[in-house]
Amino acid sequence: MLRIGEVAARAGVSVRALRYYEEQGLLEAERSASGQRRYAESAVGRVQFIQQLYAAGLNSKDVLEVLPCVHTGVATPAMLARLVDQRDGIDRQIAELTQARARLDEIIRIGQEHVPAVAAS
Amino acid sequence: MLRIGEVAARAGVSVRALRYYEEQGLLEAERSASGQRRYAESAVGRVQFIQQLYAAGLNSKDVLEVLPCVHTGVATPAMLARLVDQRDGIDRQIAELTQARARLDEIIRIGQEHVPAVAAS
DNA sequence: GTTGCCTCTGACGTCAACGTGAGGTCCTAG
DNA sequence: CTAGGACCTCACGTTGACGTCAGAGGCAAC
Missing domain, CATH: 1.20.5 (Single alpha-helices involved in coiled-coils or other helix-helix interfaces)
Known part of the structure; x- marks a missing residue:
């Protein structure tokens, strides 16, 4: 389980961006007992894909429509x-x-x- | 000599956009006696190229650096x-x-x- | 136990490329 | 000569993807 700074560093984005993604429903995180976000390893790749979609001109609503398919495969x-x-x-x-x-x-x-x-x- | 609405229609952008381009120094226009903008035919292609550069992720400052070369060839x-x-x-x-x-x-x-x-x- | 970095939740700031009136002028077709 | 588009100049509004600051708490090391 990764902390938010770790994910941000690995994915090459800001901590703020990750919180924003969560706000938009693009990225989930578990919480530690004290309320800190804990991410799975797969979050890094997911964030990078989100960045690619943003770079492709999609907005967060579009990304939100696309991402479920990635996760579920259905x-x-x-x-x-x-x-x-x-x-x-x-x-x-x-x-x-x-x-x-x-x-x-x-x-x-x-x-x-x-x-x-x-x-x- | 084209009027602003004509250029906008042909280039597929808004009238406001053309005024904005002028504001940014990207597009010049002569003025009629009453102060209305008059564009050369070449303005249409120029505007389309500006749009392409914007679509390529350049901001107006970058475009401003690139455009002189287009015009002068030097x-x-x-x-x-x-x-x-x-x-x-x-x-x-x-x-x-x-x-x-x-x-x-x-x-x-x-x-x-x-x-x-x-x-x- | 305390130093020092990490993280938290609001919540306002930013920036670019225009959109959108307000209020007034121009022009041209009938 | 007048109706109604097209055009003018301010100047404030919008939107998305974060930046940034404030104030408070968490965590590992020494």
């Missing part, structure tokens, strides 16, 4: 539809990012042509 | 370094998204196995 048809929606959203984001990356890349290429004296090895 | 070595940094950031984001997508995908796959009676064609 999904209702409605949940599956949501999951597919979220995956499609991520696909669109990846496509946009790829396009933005390509544009940035071309800007860099042009920039290097115009200032070639420095990087020429 | 970049100082420092600017080039920033551009490369931003591109690397986008690469990291794409990697994260791809990983999140893979995890979602597996959840969907497992979910479909557990509820096969519906989707079976």
Whole structure:
């Protein structure tokens, strides 16, 4: 059983974030006799996945819809539809990012042509 | 010369957003005699690129650093370094998204196995 | 037993990218 | 010449994911 600081350090987030996740129903913790949170080892991976979903543009409500499937491995048809929606959203984001990356890349290429004296090895 | 509503409609953003971009120094506009903004045709593409950069996780300050290179086609070595940094950031984001997508995908796959009676064609 | 770090519960602060009126002006179609 | 959109400038409101501070208690070491 891990304490909150330990989980935060391992998952690379703040202690405040973990309390916030609990507030949002994203993360459960047992309590010690004195009321301190105790986490299972699996909490670290769970938190990292939550971070990934946030990074993918989901809000905490979306994450809340997705997470039960992760834990139970079971999904209702409605949940599956949501999951597919979220995956499609991520696909669109990846496509946009790829396009933005390509544009940035071309800007860099042009920039290097115009200032070639420095990087020429 | 386009009016603000026209640019907003074509670029798929709000009028308020365009004023905000101007406020942040991201987008310039001439003014008519009565003070109304008049945009060049190129503003539409510029706005769309700004949106892509926002979607890529850049804030307006970052965008402000990147945009001059787009317009002039010239970049100082420092600017080039920033551009490369931003591109690397986008690469990291794409990697994260791809990983999140893979995890979602597996959840969907497992979910479909557990509820096969519906989707079976 | 006390020092020093960890944790607790509120509860207000923050920051970016706009949203949303208020109150007034412009413009163009009929 | 007037009705009604589109546009203008303030300027406050919103939202999500935390940051941060206050005041109090917990825990392991010395």
